[in-house]
Amino acid sequence: MLEIQNLHVKLEDEPREILKGLSLTVKPGEVHAIMGPNGSGKSTLSYVLSGRAGYEVTDGSVSFKGENLLEMDPNMRAAKGVFLAFQYPIEIPGVATMQFLKVALNAQRKARGEKELSIPDFMRFVKERAAKLNISQEMLKRPVNVGFSGGEKKRAEILQMAVLEPSLCILDETDSGLDIDALKVVADGVNALRSPDRAMIVITHYQRLLDYIVPDFVHVLSAGKIVKSGGKELAHELEANGYAEFVEKVA
Amino acid sequence: MNIALIKTPAEEAFGISLPHRRMEEWRWTDLRARIDRPYPAHQNTVVAKIDVDRLIASSPFAKIKTHRIVFVNGSWDQAHSNFTGLTFEMGVPTSSAIDDPLIHLNGAIEPAGLTLRFESNMDVLVEIMHITTKGAARSMALRNCIEVADGASATIIETYLGEGDYVLSSVMEFEIGLGARLDRVKVEHESASATHLSHVVTSLAKDAKLNEFTLTSGGALNRQNGTYTFVGENADAKIAGAYLLNNKQHADTRLVVDHAVPHCTSRETFKCVMDDHARGIFQGKVIVRKHAQKTDGKQSSHALLLSEFAEFDAKPELEIYADDVVCGHGATAGDINLDHLFYLRSRGIPEAEAKSLLIAAFVGEAFDNVVHDGLRDALVNYAANWLQVRKNV
Numbered sequence: 001m002l003e004i005q006n007l008h009v010k011l012e013d014e015p016r017e018i019l020k021g022l023s024l025t026v027k028p029g030e031v032h033a034i035m036g037p038n039g040s041g042k043s044t045l046s047y048v049l050s051g052r053a054g055y056e057v058t059d060g061s062v063s064f065k066g067e068n069l070l071e072m073d074p075n076m077r078a079a080k081g082v083f084l085a086f087q088y089p090i091e092i093p094g095v096a097t098m099q100f101l102k103v104a105l106n107a108q109r110k111a112r113g114e115k116e117l118s119i120p121d122f123m124r125f126v127k128e129r130a131a132k133l134n135i136s137q138e139m140l141k142r143p144v145n146v147g148f149s150g151g152e153k154k155r156a157e158i159l160q161m162a163v164l165e166p167s168l169c170i171l172d173e174t175d176s177g178l179d180i181d182a183l184k185v186v187a188d189g190v191n192a193l194r195s196p197d198r199a200m201i202v203i204t205h206y207q208r209l210l211d212y213i214v215p216d217f218v219h220v221l222s223a224g225k226i227v228k229s230g231g232k233e234l235a236h237e238l239e240a241n242g243y244a245e246f247v248e249k250v251a
Numbered sequence: 252m253n254i255a256l257i258k259t260p261a262e263e264a265f266g267i268s269l270p271h272r273r274m275e276e277w278r279w280t281d282l283r284a285r286i287d288r289p290y291p292a293h294q295n296t297v298v299a300k301i302d303v304d305r306l307i308a309s310s311p312f313a314k315i316k317t318h319r320i321v322f323v324n325g326s327w328d329q330a331h332s333n334f335t336g337l338t339f340e341m342g343v344p345t346s347s348a349i350d351d352p353l354i355h356l357n358g359a360i361e362p363a364g365l366t367l368r369f370e371s372n373m374d375v376l377v378e379i380m381h382i383t384t385k386g387a388a389r390s391m392a393l394r395n396c397i398e399v400a401d402g403a404s405a406t407i408i409e410t411y412l413g414e415g416d417y418v419l420s421s422v423m424e425f426e427i428g429l430g431a432r433l434d435r436v437k438v439e440h441e442s443a444s445a446t447h448l449s450h451v452v453t454s455l456a457k458d459a460k461l462n463e464f465t466l467t468s469g470g471a472l473n474r475q476n477g478t479y480t481f482v483g484e485n486a487d488a489k490i491a492g493a494y495l496l497n498n499k500q501h502a503d504t505r506l507v508v509d510h511a512v513p514h515c516t517s518r519e520t521f522k523c524v525m526d527d528h529a530r531g532i533f534q535g536k537v538i539v540r541k542h543a544q545k546t547d548g549k550q551s552s553h554a555l556l557l558s559e560f561a562e563f564d565a566k567p568e569l570e571i572y573a574d575d576v577v578c579g580h581g582a583t584a585g586d587i588n589l590d591h592l593f594y595l596r597s598r599g600i601p602e603a604e605a606k607s608l609l610i611a612a613f614v615g616e617a618f619d620n621v622v623h624d625g626l627r628d629a630l631v632n633y634a635a636n637w638l639q640v641r642k643n644v
Contacts, residue, residue: 050597051596051597052593052597053589053593073596073601073602074593074596074597075596075597075598075599075600075601075602075605077597078596078597078598078599079599083597083598084597086594089594090590090591090593090594092591092594092595092609092612093612093616094611094612094613094615094616095608095609095612100595100598100608103600103604103608104595104598104599104600105599107598107599107600107601107604108598108599111599111601143612160598164598164599
């Protein structure tokens with residue numbers, strides 16, 4: 001589904017490279033965790049995959065379902081099935097959450113040549129999913145993320161994911177700022193979306209999240225490269241020993 | 252040399268001097284320079300009914316049932332008006348004592364107008380419409396006086412529509428009585444080459460409430476003055492406005508909110524969108540008189556600039572003589588927030604649609620001041636259409 005080869009990325013207005021030859025293959029149904037110390041390039045990877053401006057790919061390639069992902073606009077990537085759950089979800093004053101979901105879903109359906117959902121069908125569709133994530137009707141009427149607590153913002157991201165039904169979910173530090181109860185709700189929401197046709201990349205600094213969202217593969221990202229890959233037990237090793245070993249290795 | 256001594260052709264035709272850039276309040280809007288040819292008053296224009304009908308139908312409120320009082324080319328048009336159940340007096344109301352160039356200009360053009368008094372709770376929408384049809388360059392004036400009696404309430408809509416090259420002067424006087432309520436909605440959608448000059452003079456008695464919204468979107472040159480005076484305690488004025496401007500449109504709003512008595516609240520909320528070479532100006536002055544303790548006055552003007560050539564100037568002024576008050580102002584100008592835009596696009600919303608959504612959300616805060624749902628929806632539609640035809644996406 002996703003094939004990243006030798007990806008080199010720098011910021012547009014800085015010469016320093018952030019990703020220095022990252023390669024990763026993700027197949028449908030797989031959950032990959034990417035762990036690494038701060039500054040290793042985890043968030044850059046999520047932004048480059050979702051198409052945020054400000055980054056320059058200097059070498060390498062990313063293909064998604066056989067197409068060159070890097071050539072697509074962010075909205076086209078979304079319509080093709082890429083979804084980024086933001087580490088810091090953006091507040092959009094004046095745009096109601098329900099309206100935002102409707103515009104986004106219909107834009108994606110239109111881009112894929114599908115029919116727009118009727119309003120009653122859409123409302124039912126969203127309400128069902130919102131209920132599972134403890135998201136109230138009142139929250140859906142509020143502007144996107146405005147005045148939401150940290151936990152509410154993360155649940156709202158997962159709701160968007162549940163509504164848009166992407167084929168590749170990238171979760172960027174979804175556990176940051178969550179207490180254990182909120183973490184469980186979010187993890188349940190994510191686990192409910194696991195399916196044989198859907199892949200996930202879970203980016204996290206801590207192993208804690210991976211107790212709830214159990215990955216098939218764990219990769220250690222350090223200084224812009226994947227320096228070690230393994231099964232879910234690798235996360236426990238990292239928790240016990242820290243990242244020191246990997247940081248020194250590249251230094 | 253005093254430049255005001257040499258009369259311009261326009262000043263000759265009006266018979267009065269026009270304000271110019273050396274006057275502090277007019278520094279951004281030099282009427283003397285900008286009205287560069289005579290616009291004679293009281294021209295007989297041949298009016299085709301079909302033109303009037305078309306312009307009325309172009310109103311954002313065309314589909315809303317209102318009591319309509321229509322003026323065409325500066326004269327009352329009884330045939331197009333519909334005012335069953337409404338009593339008013341035609342004739343120019345006595346003039347207010349405010350010394351203001353726009354009020355003088357209005358007098359010089361000899362306005363048409365009416366006095367309308369709301370005695371009780373009128374559960375109707377009253378729309379005062381001014382229509383200008385195509386014709387020779389000319390000036391027209393309107394002057395209306397609306398009284399909302401003690402305990403009464405009213406909704407007044409003002410709609411300005413037109414075609415061709417003209418100067419329209421409008422003076423509105425509102426007196427809001429004890430415990431009375433006025434909802435005022437104004438839409439300025441003049442012809443693309445028109446000049447719209449207006450002054451609204453409002454007084455609020457004890458416990459009175461004002462909800463006001465002005466949409467400025469038409470005309471080449473707009474100057475809108477407002478004077479709001481609290482004459483009784485515990486009154487509340489919410490004054491909002493939105494600009495949707497493009498090409499070389501110029502809109503300058505100058506408001507004076509005068510807290511002459513204690514315990515009153517004022518809120519000014521302006522959301523201004525400027526595209527292309529458009530220029531928006533907001534000048535807001537809040538005066539708190541010596542005895543006006545416990546005044547709560549806040550003012551905000553925010554601009555969204557959609558082109559690198561668009562411009563916004565804000566001039567907040569607070570003149571506070573009392574010592575126990577809460578007053579504040581805020582002004583910002585910026586372009587579309589790129590984080591907001593990326594977030595929407597990352598959810599599959601194409602760039603142009605995402606921008607429109609963000610612009611609509613930006614002006615939406617000012618639209619929230621419109622109390623009547625139907626009117627607010629019509630304004631939201633107006634904004635959506637404006638966004639649809641925007642060329643620079």
